[in-house]
């Protein structure tokens with residue numbers, strides 16, 4: 001029973017309140033209990049005053065108590081609201097910190113792609129954006145307000161015991177039934193079903209398409225403005241329909257609730273009235289009991305369940321994710337040092353499919369990459385080129401087969417140490433809203449290395465090292481796609497200067513102009529001369545410069561050799577090369593200089 005209670009989302013929510021901020025958490029509870037008790041105290045003070053008037057006693061003490069209670073009732077409400085808002089923000093921060101740690105903690109990335117975790121991940125990421133319910137700072141206030149009412153109702157019931165034992169029981173049962181009936185009707189739950197969440201997500205997505213700058217160009221170009229607005233309003237209408245349907249579920253339980261409440265109150269007030277008429281209940285006590293009998297009604301309806309569900313859902317989601325993400329993103333950890341210098345790579349019988357995917361990306365891949373050499377990997381879209389780079393970074397482990405680096409199984413090496421030996425430029429490289437210096441060397445590097453890496457990437461005149469690469473900061477600036485790519489290249493080249501022995505370049509020049517590409521690629525080759533380089537590219541002008549080229553198809557290497565060897569072979573590489581060659585010829589720029597684009 002206790003275990004079941006502790007497993008409930010509501011219980012977890014209350015546990016997090018004090019953990020998020022002990023002082024605010026304690027203050028929140030104290031204020032809650034005091035505020036809850038005040039209406040009952042006020043009723044007792046009123047009865048005391050009436051009695052004092054009847055008996056001709058001094059009125060100072062009862063009036064003082066009434067005044068104090070009244071003032072406290074007025075003052076404590078805004079104080080409690082302020083405490084709730086602050087505490088709610090701390091709870092948000094606590095959950096955000098926990099989620100951030102759970103996300104970045106595992107050495108792998110499988111936990112971020114696991115479909116079984118995606119629903120919790122969505123709730124945990126979005127709970128404070130106000131799309132699926134009020135943000136946490138408001139929710140904590142709603143919960144506070146509802147709990148104050150609940151405590152107020154219970155305090156009134158306790159006082160009502162002074163009249164007769166059954167009256168508070170009947171009233172508490174009747175008013176509690178309103179919660180039970182409404183909860184059973186599923187109103188709160190039905191407002192938050194997977195279908196409602198999906199409708200919410202679609203509506204939000206369409207809305208973001210309309211208002212975010214990213215999509216602005218193509219929306220206009222393809223004449224999609226009206227389509228987006230229509231889509232948004234349709235999805236939102238569907239969302240409202242679902243929510244309205246959920247609200248209508250309330251109708252019948254509401255009638256039942258009213259019936260129960262009317263009967264229970266009728267009974268208690270009939271008992272109070274007849275006791276007063278019979279002279280068994282003097283006026284001062286009647287005043288108190290009549291007030292508290294009304295006060296018990298504070299238990300009713302309210303938004304407690306709704307507010308609690310909203311506030312507790314992200315807490316429960318984060319607490320489920322914390323233990324689930326670690327194993328989903330886990331990688332067995334080795335303890336061998338990762339060595340130094342250029343890396344030799346040997347792939348033997350490599351098989352790999354993504355978690356929850358049926359398709360094998362690699363199906364017995366064999367490949368050796370000598371230390372200090374450069375290898376270009378080509379193949380059709382989806383052939384597995386980026387996946388190979390991710391496996392070499394050890395973001396996933398192969399299903400079977402081995403990846404050997406310098407003769408050691410990659411799994412036997414210390415993961416963090418290995419990653420310091422790898423530098424990579426991925427297609428979706430990181431753009432940090434930080435100064436250029438931090439974008440090139442996030443973990444820090446001597447200024448001379450940063451400048452040299454920027455020069456190698458053809459980005460030495462982009463901006464001052466301390467210029468923030470983001471707009472909206474006053475001191476910031478944004479870069480073009482190609483300029484950003486140069487920064488990402490500089491980051492990898494800087495890592496080489498810091499000792500990385502393997503460089504993975506996944507379409508590193510895709511966004512560069514032809515002239516820039518030709519010039520930069522020579523410099524990249526020089527800068528990576530002493531390390532092992534794997535270049536993934538569809539641009540054969542770049543690929544041909546590698547020592548060897550491998551063609552990936554159906555999860556295996558189907559051709560391997562130098563540009564000349566593969567051209568002479570007349571196979572896949574030759575076909576792809578010739579196809580591209582038909583579209584490009586040697587370009588001559590305005591200064592008469594010729595650039596070899598193939």
Ligand SMILES: Nc1ncnc2c1ncn2[C@@H]1O[C@H](COP(=O)(O)OP(=O)(O)OP(=O)(O)O)[C@@H](O)[C@H]1O
Pocket residue numbers: 113354355357361379380381382383384385386387388
């Ligand atoms: N995170 C993922 N989860 C499931 N499947 C994935 C994931 N990433 C890639 N895939 C699948 O794995 C296969 C190989 O993808 P990969 O990105 O390695 O191809 P690629 O050769 O780099 O393609 P491209 O030339 O388009 O960049 C594809 O079929 C892709 O759909």
